[in-house]
Structure formats: structure tokens, C-alpha cells
Amino acid sequence: MTEVIPHNSFDTILVLDNGSQYTHLITRRLREINVYSEMLPCTQKLADLGWSPKGIILSGGPYSVYEKDAPHIDPAFFDLGVPILGICYGLQEIAHRLHADNVVAGTAREYGHADLQATRFGGHVDKLFEGLEDAMTVWMSHGDKLCNLPEGFHTIGTTKNSEYAAIAHQTEPVYGIQFHPEVTHTPQGGQLLKNFAVGICGAQQTWTMSEFIGQEITRIRNLVGPTGQVLGAVSGGVDSTVAAKLMTEAIGDRFHAVLVDNGCMRLNECAVVKDVLQKQLGINLTVVDASEEFLAGLKGVHDPEQKRKFIGGKFIDVFEEEARKIEAKNAGKVEWFLQGTLYPDVIESISFKGPSQTIKTHHNVGGIAERLIAGHGLKLIEPLRELFKDEVRELGRQLNISPELVGRHPFPGPGLAIRVLGEVTKEKVDAARHADHIFISMIREAGLYDDIGQAYAALDPSRAVGVMGDKRVYANIILLRAISTKDFMTATPYPFSYEFLTKVSTRIVNEVQGVCRVAYDFTSKPPGTIEME
Numbered sequence: 001m002t003e004v005i006p007h008n009s010f011d012t013i014l015v016l017d018n019g020s021q022y023t024h025l026i027t028r029r030l031r032e033i034n035v036y037s038e039m040l041p042c043t044q045k046l047a048d049l050g051w052s053p054k055g056i057i058l059s060g061g062p063y064s065v066y067e068k069d070a071p072h073i074d075p076a077f078f079d080l081g082v083p084i085l086g087i088c089y090g091l092q093e094i095a096h097r098l099h100a101d102n103v104v105a106g107t108a109r110e111y112g113h114a115d116l117q118a119t120r121f122g123g124h125v126d127k128l129f130e131g132l133e134d135a136m137t138v139w140m141s142h143g144d145k146l147c148n149l150p151e152g153f154h155t156i157g158t159t160k161n162s163e164y165a166a167i168a169h170q171t172e173p174v175y176g177i178q179f180h181p182e183v184t185h186t187p188q189g190g191q192l193l194k195n196f197a198v199g200i201c202g203a204q205q206t207w208t209m210s211e212f213i214g215q216e217i218t219r220i221r222n223l224v225g226p227t228g229q230v231l232g233a234v235s236g237g238v239d240s241t242v243a244a245k246l247m248t249e250a251i252g253d254r255f256h257a258v259l260v261d262n263g264c265m266r267l268n269e270c271a272v273v274k275d276v277l278q279k280q281l282g283i284n285l286t287v288v289d290a291s292e293e294f295l296a297g298l299k300g301v302h303d304p305e306q307k308r309k310f311i312g313g314k315f316i317d318v319f320e321e322e323a324r325k326i327e328a329k330n331a332g333k334v335e336w337f338l339q340g341t342l343y344p345d346v347i348e349s350i351s352f353k354g355p356s357q358t359i360k361t362h363h364n365v366g367g368i369a370e371r372l373i374a375g376h377g378l379k380l381i382e383p384l385r386e387l388f389k390d391e392v393r394e395l396g397r398q399l400n401i402s403p404e405l406v407g408r409h410p411f412p413g414p415g416l417a418i419r420v421l422g423e424v425t426k427e428k429v430d431a432a433r434h435a436d437h438i439f440i441s442m443i444r445e446a447g448l449y450d451d452i453g454q455a456y457a458a459l460d461p462s463r464a465v466g467v468m469g470d471k472r473v474y475a476n477i478i479l480l481r482a483i484s485t486k487d488f489m490t491a492t493p494y495p496f497s498y499e500f501l502t503k504v505s506t507r508i509v510n511e512v513q514g515v516c517r518v519a520y521d522f523t524s525k526p527p528g529t530i531e532m533e
């Protein structure tokens, strides 16, 4: 039986990544118009693909096609007979494979807006620009260019700098464009991608979260079988909650959600999450209070990476213990471990750019999954691994998860432990937690919560002098951080009003024990990170 995975059951556009910064945006733009799309590196061989794309898009990339080590697409893709669209490097690849002299280094780099003039020929050649205006603003980012029209093609668009800015094969559904339709700076880019995917490839616009739910539930049931037990680390964050709800719909109480109180959670977090997940969502959830063990183990640990390592390790101890308890109760082995991996994580690991440097030991609280798999012999189940964050939120809405939960700011696994600088003690966590609660409540009251990507209060245990009630005080500093961001890879400080920050500061100094100053962090990412440690 063919496995129920999206590329087998939805018309799929394959995006082959030549290393561009924007490749994942092509995938996103297509999914926004309900056409399913997946990205694979340009080194993918057709023979190893195992499924049939409706069309193929070749992305841009940092190389020059004529360089010795430049990557090239497996020629078999060109013989497959499905429509192909080359973007920037992808266009150059189409031209170069027909004749090595077709692409040269241009005399001027073209970066930014350009005015494109379309030419119409009639028939399928016009389909890429169908419904678009003849004069369009497009966004360019290239140094190389086509110096000849490849044999068998028409020129369907030119700019001042690029004589062959858009080409279409005279008889086959092969198109190439020098500009980037996937970026918002190309206003008609979305329509162009739709013309390709829907008009030219004939892909059906059936990729919706309600369709996905049904398919995914079937897939989970097939994978886990009629008796399999699944363990899941569930934090109350968006990703793990949505994944947990989906598992519950699929296999009911054979899914065991475990929330660990690591002593570094937000105010009332565990109680609220327990209530919502168990009562409102019917998820089989156990809350394990390991706060004392966590806090005891963090004693004397100052280094951020050491803290993260300890917390990650402790999480695993707790999960293994829970797995054993479940097994004892059910007399059946827990074979599976649920993880809320999202598509951006997958993209990062498969993109042609190569691995990026580790700034922090991040994902899944320091590799819970990897070690559980190695230790307890669990297999991984990742129901969200094809989805972007906004799709996960939509999925959550479809699964009747409350808007409040679906719209929550992310909260890191190590929690307040990485928001108390240096050594963590219960008193410091309490102060950070209290200040955080004040800050977030005031943000909510001001109606700003949904406008902000992430916000929190952290504690700097350095001490400053202050005067309160005519008395000298010598106390800690609270750092407020709030950011605007699209993808959490880059971020800018949120522009609160002076009045708002003043009010927050006054309340924190008055209400939080051991604090006499409040500072707002104005650092962007980069160079700052979102969390303090």
C-alpha cells in the first residue's frame, strides 16, 4: 500500500533547491494558494524520488552555472515530461544545459527592483504571464545573465539589463525567469506562481488543513498499528499541543502526553495547561512535578550551555521513567515518541546550504528525541514535519483548540532557567516569573499580545542601588524583552510607547521582591538572540 503522506495524496510541486535564501518561500507561496509543495536539495536524483511531482521549480542559488563545482539538476528531471519553471539560477541552469555559452557573468550586478516588459506569442507560451499586466515590477538578485536565447525558446519578458529576463519553450512547458516571483517585492509574483502551478501544471488546490487532518490521522493509525503506545513530551506550546490533539484524535488514550514541571515554568503554567489539555481537549496528560530535582541540579551551574545540557538530560530521565510506568500499567511496550518537528527544521537539515553553526543547543530541549530513541529504543513520530508554523496554527483552529492557545508566544523548553542569568535559584526564578506575569498581563490588557512575536521578563542578578520609601535598597534588575519577527531567525525590538514601559516598570519595582530597576532590551537579532542565554 502507498503510504498516506502528502506528496502521495495531494498534487505536489517539487522545488529543487539550488541554495537560494528564498527557496522555502516558493514552497510557502504555493501552499498559501492551497497547492502542496515540497522542497528537496538540487542533488536529488529522480530515480530516488519515489513519487510523481505535478511540476518542478528550480530555485535560485549563489553559484554560477558555468563554475567548475556548480551544482546541476539531474537531467532525468528534464525528461520527465512535467512542466518546469527555472527561477534565476534555475533559468540559467535551463539555458546552460542547452549550450554552455548561453550564460555569462554580467557587467553589472542587478539587485532590487526592475521593470519587466512582457511579450505575448499566443498559445501555451503565454500561460506563465496570463492575466498579468504587460509592464510589471519584478525583483532581481543576480550577477550572471543569459547572453543568448536558448534554442527552441521565445523571449517572453525583457528588462533594461536582461534581454532574456523571461523565456518559454516554443512547444514544451518549460519556462525560465531571471527575477524572483516568491518575494513580496514582486507584486504579481504570487499570481505568476499560481499560473505555473495551477494553469500550467494543472495542480489541484486541495491542500487545506481540514483535508490534511483526515489524511494524517489515517497515516498515524497505519504507522502505530492497532495496539501501539505513543509517548509525547507536551509543553502546552502551540506545536506540541496541536501534535498531541492530532494524536488523540488518531489513537485516543494510547497516546500518553507528559508535561514536566521543571520548576522554571511561567506562573500557573502547569495547572492551566493541564486543565486545558485534559478538560477542553481530552488529551491523556500526566503532569510530572520534577521541579525540586531540576532546581537542585541547577545549583552551582552558571554556564548557559551547562544549564541547557543538564535540563535536557533531566527531561530524558523523567520521560524514560514515565515510559516505564506506562508500560507497567499497560503491560505493552511504548514503541513511539511524538515530536513536534516543523517543516522549517526539516528544511534546515535538507537545504543545499549545508549545516549552520550552533549558537545554542536548541531544538527539543537539547535533543530529547535522539537520546530517548537511542536509550529506550523508541521510534519517532512527527505529524507536523511537513507544516509551516502558520499552517500548524490553522490546523490547531481546525482541531478546535482555542485561539488563545493557538496564538501563544513560543516558550523555550528550559523555560525561566535561561531567563535568569547565571546560577538559577528558586528565589530568582520566582522574581522572574512574577515580573513576567506582570509584563505579559499588561501587554494583554493593552491589546498588544498578538502584535508581538515573543515577550518576557528576565532577571539579571547583578545588583544596583535604589531608594524605596526613603530607604537605601541594593537589589536585582529585571530585563524586559519583546520582539517583532516573521520567523524567529531575525527580530527587532518591539516599539512600545514610553508611557507603557513606564507603567510596567513602576508595577514591577513595586510588586516584585528583590528588584529595584527595570530595563528594556533594545537589541535586534542579530546580534542579540531572542532569549538571554
Ligand SMILES: Nc1ncnc2c1ncn2[C@@H]1O[C@H](COP(=O)(O)OP(=O)(O)OP(=O)(O)O)[C@@H](O)[C@H]1O
Binding pocket: 232, 233, 234, 235, 236, 237, 238, 239, 240, 241, 258, 259, 260, 261, 262, 339, 340, 363, 364, 365, 408, 409, 410, 411, 412, 413, 414
Ligand atoms: N515542560 C515540558 N514538558 C514536556 N515537554 C516539553 C516541555 N518543554 C518542552 N518540551 C518539549 O520540547 C519540545 C520543543 O519545545 P518548543 O518550545 O520548541 O515547542 P512547543 O513548546 O511545542 O511550541 P512553542 O514553540 O509554541 O513553544 C516541545 O514540543 C515538547 O515536546
Ligand SMILES: O=c1[nH]c(=O)c2[nH+]cn([C@@H]3O[C@H](COP(=O)(O)O)[C@@H](O)[C@H]3O)c2[nH]1
Binding pocket: 308, 360, 361, 362, 363, 364, 365, 366, 410, 411, 412, 413, 414, 454, 488, 525, 528, 529, 530, 531, 532, 533
Ligand atoms: O524549545 C526550545 N528550546 C530551547 O532550548 C530554546 N532556546 C530558544 N528557544 C526559542 O527559539 C527561538 C529563538 O531563540 P534565540 O534567538 O534565543 O536562539 C525563541 O522563540 C526562543 O524562545 C528555544 N526553544
Ligand SMILES: NC(=O)CC[C@H](N)C(=O)O
Binding pocket: 020, 059, 060, 061, 062, 063, 064, 087, 088, 089, 090, 141, 142, 143, 144, 145
Ligand atoms: N539569485 C540567483 O539565483 C543568482 C544566480 C547566480 N548566482 C547569479 O548571480 O546570477
Ligand SMILES: [Mg+2]
Binding pocket: 235, 237, 238, 410, 411, 412, 413
Ligand atoms: Mg515551547
